[in-house]
Amino acid sequence: MLQELLQYLFSGITNGAIYGVIAVGFSMLYSSTELINFAHGEFVMLGALGLVSLWGGLGIPLPVAFLLVVIGVAVVGFLFERLAIRTVRKPNPIVLVIITVGASIFLRGIGMLTWGKDAYSVPPFSDHDPIDLAGAKLLSQSIWIVGIALFFVILLHLFFKKTLTGKAMIACAISKKAAWLTGIPSERMVLLAFFLSTGMGAVAGIIIAPITMCSYDMGTMLGLKGFCAAMLGGLGSLWGSILGGFILGILESLGVGFFSSSMKDAIAFFLLLLILYVRPGGIIMAKDIKRF
Amino acid sequence: MMLSRLSKKLILLMTFLAVGGFIFACPAFTTETYKIGGIFSVTGPASFLGDPEKKSMEMMIDQINDAGGIDGHLLEGVIYDTEGDPQRSVNNVTKLINKDNVIAIVGPSRTPTTLAVIPFAERVQIPLISCAAGITIVDPVKKWVFKTAQNDALAVCSVYQHMKDNGIKKIGIITVTNAFGESGKNQLKQHAGDFGIEIVEEESFGAKDTDMTPQLTKIRKVQPDAIVCWGTNPGPAVVAKNIKQLEINMPLYQSHGVASPKFIELAGEAAEGIYLPTGKILVADLLPDTDPQKKILMEYQKNFEETYGQSVSGFGGYAYDAMMMLERALPGTNGDLKKLRDNIENIKGLVGISGTFNFTPEDHNGLAPDAFVMVKIENGTWKLVE
Numbered sequence: 001m002l003q004e005l006l007q008y009l010f011s012g013i014t015n016g017a018i019y020g021v022i023a024v025g026f027s028m029l030y031s032s033t034e035l036i037n038f039a040h041g042e043f044v045m046l047g048a049l050g051l052v053s054l055w056g057g058l059g060i061p062l063p064v065a066f067l068l069v070v071i072g073v074a075v076v077g078f079l080f081e082r083l084a085i086r087t088v089r090k091p092n093p094i095v096l097v098i099i100t101v102g103a104s105i106f107l108r109g110i111g112m113l114t115w116g117k118d119a120y121s122v123p124p125f126s127d128h129d130p131i132d133l134a135g136a137k138l139l140s141q142s143i144w145i146v147g148i149a150l151f152f153v154i155l156l157h158l159f160f161k162k163t164l165t166g167k168a169m170i171a172c173a174i175s176k177k178a179a180w181l182t183g184i185p186s187e188r189m190v191l192l193a194f195f196l197s198t199g200m201g202a203v204a205g206i207i208i209a210p211i212t213m214c215s216y217d218m219g220t221m222l223g224l225k226g227f228c229a230a231m232l233g234g235l236g237s238l239w240g241s242i243l244g245g246f247i248l249g250i251l252e253s254l255g256v257g258f259f260s261s262s263m264k265d266a267i268a269f270f271l272l273l274l275i276l277y278v279r280p281g282g283i284i285m286a287k288d289i290k291r292f
Numbered sequence: 293m294m295l296s297r298l299s300k301k302l303i304l305l306m307t308f309l310a311v312g313g314f315i316f317a318c319p320a321f322t323t324e325t326y327k328i329g330g331i332f333s334v335t336g337p338a339s340f341l342g343d344p345e346k347k348s349m350e351m352m353i354d355q356i357n358d359a360g361g362i363d364g365h366l367l368e369g370v371i372y373d374t375e376g377d378p379q380r381s382v383n384n385v386t387k388l389i390n391k392d393n394v395i396a397i398v399g400p401s402r403t404p405t406t407l408a409v410i411p412f413a414e415r416v417q418i419p420l421i422s423c424a425a426g427i428t429i430v431d432p433v434k435k436w437v438f439k440t441a442q443n444d445a446l447a448v449c450s451v452y453q454h455m456k457d458n459g460i461k462k463i464g465i466i467t468v469t470n471a472f473g474e475s476g477k478n479q480l481k482q483h484a485g486d487f488g489i490e491i492v493e494e495e496s497f498g499a500k501d502t503d504m505t506p507q508l509t510k511i512r513k514v515q516p517d518a519i520v521c522w523g524t525n526p527g528p529a530v531v532a533k534n535i536k537q538l539e540i541n542m543p544l545y546q547s548h549g550v551a552s553p554k555f556i557e558l559a560g561e562a563a564e565g566i567y568l569p570t571g572k573i574l575v576a577d578l579l580p581d582t583d584p585q586k587k588i589l590m591e592y593q594k595n596f597e598e599t600y601g602q603s604v605s606g607f608g609g610y611a612y613d614a615m616m617m618l619e620r621a622l623p624g625t626n627g628d629l630k631k632l633r634d635n636i637e638n639i640k641g642l643v644g645i646s647g648t649f650n651f652t653p654e655d656h657n658g659l660a661p662d663a664f665v666m667v668k669i670e671n672g673t674w675k676l677v678e
Contacts, residue, residue, distance in 0.1 A: 007509040007538070015503055117339045119526035121558045130537055137538050211533075212502035213526030213558055217337065221500040256506035261495045262469065 006136035008257040009250065014142040016249025017149035018208045022226025023233065023241035024153060025200040031173045031236040032193035034093060038100040039080070041223020042107035043198040046073045047205025048214040049111060052120040062125060070202045076107075077198025081191055104219070111216035119213040145207045152203055153242050156196070160238070169193065173236075228272050234282030243283060248272075326362065326627060328353070328618065329394035330371035330611070331384045331409075332423070333401040337499075338376040340525070340552075341401040344608030345423055346371055347600055348592075349398055352615035355595075362622045374400050378408035385409045389416050395627050398614040399423050401607075403471045410437055419633045421617060423610035426475050430656040438636055438656045440613040442571060442646055442663045447548045448479040450569040450664040451520065452487040454677065460518045460543070464493035464511035466504065466531060468523030472549055476522035492516050497527055504534045512540050524549040529558035536562040543567065548664065552605050556672055567677065569664040571606040571646050578676050579665075584643050592645055609645025616644055 022044060029037050050069035054060045060068070084099055085091075125144045130137040160166040171179040172189040180186050204222070205214075212218070225248065233244025248268055255267035275283065330349050332342035353369045361367060370392045372384040381400045388394045389412070396419040400406050403426030410429070413420035413436050422429050422439040429439050455463070465480055467473035473496065484491050493514045495507040508531070511519060519542050521531045528550045535544055544566050546555075551570035556563045572579060576589035592612060596604045620642060621635035639658070642649040647663025666677040 004509050004513055008506050011503055011505040011509075018502075117335075118554060119529075119558060121526075121529065121560065123560075130539070139537055208502060211530075213529055215526065218500065221498075222502075253503075253506040256495075257510055261466075261497060261507045261510075265498065 003135035004257060006134055008253045010136060010138050010142060012250030012253035013246060014145050016246035017146045018204050019225050019229040019248050020242035020245025021149045021200055021204040022222060023230035023245045024238060025197040026227055026230040027236055027241040029193055029197040032169055033190055035096050039104035039107055040201050041219035042104045043073055043077060043201030044205040044222050045111055045216060045219030046076060047202030048209040049115050051206045051209050052122055052214050056122045066206055069206055070199050073202035074195045074199035077194045078191060081194040108216055115216055119215040121213050122209050124210040141210050148207050157238060232272055232275055232282060234284040237284045240282055240284030324365055325368040326365045327368045327370055327392055327394040329388035329392060329397040330369055331374050331381055331399040333376035334373040336375040338402050341607045344605050345401055345611035348608035348612040349615055351595060351599055352612055356619055370394055374405050376402055378405050381405040381409050382412060385412050389418060395629060396618055396632060398611055410434060413437060418629055419636060421614040433654060433656050436633060440610045440646055442659050443657055444475050444479045446659060446661050446664055447569045448483050449661055450666055451545050452483060452489055454567060454666045455489060455518060456487045462490050462492045462516045463518050463520055464516040465491055465520045466495040466497060466507055468499055468527050469496050470499050473523050476547055499527055504531050505538060508534050508538055508540060518543040518545060520545045522547045525554055526558055529555055532559040532562040532566060556669060563669045566669045567666060570667055571663060572665055573604060573606040573609055573645055575665060575667055575674050575676055584648060588643055589645060613644035613646055616642060
């Protein structure tokens, strides 16, 4: 019994960390622009397939490939903001959301043309045997995933709390007009938010690549799960998002283990509805940590 | 005055219509080509089916035309893309029937798309030769509907026969939650008793799931003799990897849905030792020379690879077989749909890519279990299993 429970938890935490990283991307963008970027899953796909090409295809060393892919995808996010979002004359939220939906179809198409319709796989980051804990197997890639996810979230936390730029971003998030009055270039902050958010998407794609199969259409479902995690934890909250990711991941795998695998998504989404009904703002939604 | 002017205009209009109609109708009477419709999922999630099917059909049409056509009629393929979508398939079929006036339709590639278009083919009474595997297409038999892909039941029986020969009695199954997996699950449950096999655990996974360790942990708990995974890429490759990672030492059987080199590439080392049923095209060069299909398989493989410069898959063979059926059935029909249908139903002993076809009014698939062989993956390649 313990062996099974541990195995379900390992699986849940691994997936949860990935959902969490995706959720952070959603959250961060929402808090600085009030925009849900439905193309976010596609940036995850770009990250995964970028790694397939650079590390798996060209044989560039992993850390370099990691960095190049994150920066590359973030530049795509940067261009996305400049070319598609900034140029909108009347930026109603609904118009912007529809633009992101369009962008997701566009990026998926680009992905299909670049990488074809086949799936790809890459080896794990390190070639260690699974660790045996009371009969349950902990994969080395799972440790990498959780470690990298926490590393980036802590990095973001420090960025927002300790640096002037980070604080300027929070100021923009709280009130764009007031921030502008104090001399903060709010448009540049929005651009930075896109850059960081899509970069986080790429990170999620990179860490998930070795445990699953990467294809041009992998982003939609991951994006949806990440969005759920963000809603669950509290859209706009950094730690809420990562917490939401873990909860969603663990619930999914426990749902499979103790109920039925055909109910997997149903269980997760039912709990999401329940939590939204009881606490519409998500789990972490105290007044003072409404934003980053 | 008013009236006469109006009637003059009317007469003029009618003259135009009559002349125009005559001009446009004329080519239809003197046409020399037989138009064959094709609807495949050339793009979209099932493009691995539709793309080689389209290419195989085009290749076969060129071959027939190079040999002078059928009864002096050249063939013309009208091929549309369904994107794997039932609604689009229906639109395509309507277009083929009403606009292109085809005499037979090859496709669609998938079971859901085929089921969507069957009512239309039946209503206007046009032969439809589907390339999809689902048994519901031909069971119950529909008068105008045939199919070339092997029924899932044949694959299930091949797997179970192998298990029976190896003393496997209890199995855990894990299937993908799409039409292919559901059909496989039903067939697995339906035929288990015939081979003295008991299904002790039943799990499923989503086509886009990234991790199947919880399901496999659950299967491991009940300690079956073997695990059967029924799905199409990439899910089953994740299952294979997860089984290796969890160090589950049970034989793993996969379905014919992953019978392509792509699966070995995706699963890597985790593919070693997996058993699966496959159409013979995958192992054409390993077959003994006595196999009746060997000659045509090698020929198709050579032609396909020379024409398109990509390696052959079993899926294109479904459309190739459909064209071979038409090649056999068309002569003497003069484009008469009813005669064409009757000729297809009377085809006996047609050696094709997917097997040897023997159609009867009760069996519109016409294949026997020998259409499948069991293979094992060893050292990154296929080995025939006795």
